Ligand code: SF4
């Protein structure tokens with residue numbers, strides 16, 4: 001089964017992925033990375049590994065691993 005990897009240190013908290021996710025699997029975690037951005041977290045039980053977040057994120061936060 002595919003895995004969604006989130007490189008939280010790259011996240012700039014723009015929220016594009018949260019708006020784009022059709023499964024509402026993404027949210028801001030409420031925790032800050034080293035750059036001071038509230039980074040994104042994924043609800044694995046909702047995520048279908050569709051890859052849309054990978055496509056929209058301008059900061060290459062997401063990877064889908066097969
Ligand atoms: S892979 Fe698809 S379902 Fe999973 S978090 Fe990204 S946009 Fe949402």
Ligand code: SF4
Nearest residue numbers: 011012014015017057
């Ligand atoms: S689109 Fe990328 S940089 Fe923006 S909130 Fe989502 S993961 Fe973070």
